[in-house]
Amino acid sequence: MSETTFRKFDPWRPAPVKEESRRQIMQSHYFNVDQVSFDSSKVGHFERFIVEENNGDTVGIIGLTDDGRIPLVEQYRLPTHRWTLEIPAGHALDSNERPHDVAVRKLREEAGYEAKELVQVVRFINTPSFSTQHTAVFFATGLTAVERGELGPETPRPDVRLVTPEEASDMILNGTIIDAKTIIAVMRLREHLAAEEAEHAGAHPRLIQRIAKARAERKAK
Structure with a gap:
């Protein structure tokens, strides 16, 4: 070549x-x-x-329950006049709310969970052709069910569906899941799960190292 x-x-x-x-x-x-x-x-x-x-990145959270399922939220989206299946996500209330804090709040409000571990795994530009908006996706584990909050007038109490990573991948391929941040988050989760298998075989994938580093930094604070 x-x-x-x-x-x-x-x-x-x-x-x-x-x-x-x-x-x-x-x-x-x-x-x-x-x-x-x-x-x-x-x-x-x-x-x-x-x-x-304004007020920083949009934040999405892909969680994994102890039995290996992903909480997805049914949302009615006004611009497209249709329902979507999405990971919990949202925006900072003001410039002082950090992405990690947004992740904690939105996971509780939309999916009804709290997480022991929250680690940012990817950040991307949504539509660079006309917008500066970024989305940061967090991986949430050690989930505990809690009371959910109200969202908005279009979907005050959205339904939450629990699906396996394999089911989520199938939903992407058959067009059931069309939300970009959710597609990217599922791909990163599948990468993480594959990396865990590799780690058990003696490898040290980059994503595993990043998660371990984030845990160590939080313990040091």
Whole structure:
């Protein structure tokens, strides 16, 4: 294979466009919308609307009960006019609420569980074509059932379904689960479970090491 087929990826190399001006046209608790003017040496002047996240990342939580099942929440989503199956997730109430604290709150509110262990396992950009929104996914273990809270007017008391990782994977493949953060979270959980098997065989996968490191850091505080 030619050595020039691939090059090292640099996400921060010089941009092909230059931002000229920015004007906020909407502000809300969760996000702002800016109208931004750009200039390109190839296509000239153009404008885009960019959604800027507020109060930090969206947080999702994929839990695993002691009997090996994932709590998924049935949510009615207004923009798409349909029900979805999702991991518990939400946003900070204000800029002082940390992602870990959001994970604790949303796991209780939406799924009705508390966790002994909560470890962030992945962080991603949702739609970089028009938004700065990131989602951080936490892995929750040592789950204990607790009283759930109210969510919102569209789904005040959502139903919670418990499914195995294998069932969740099948739901992704057959189109039952279409929520992106849930798909990514299930993939990471399957990776974690495979890594646990490898660890028992004497290997030391990166995800296992990250979980062990996070536990050690919390104990040291």
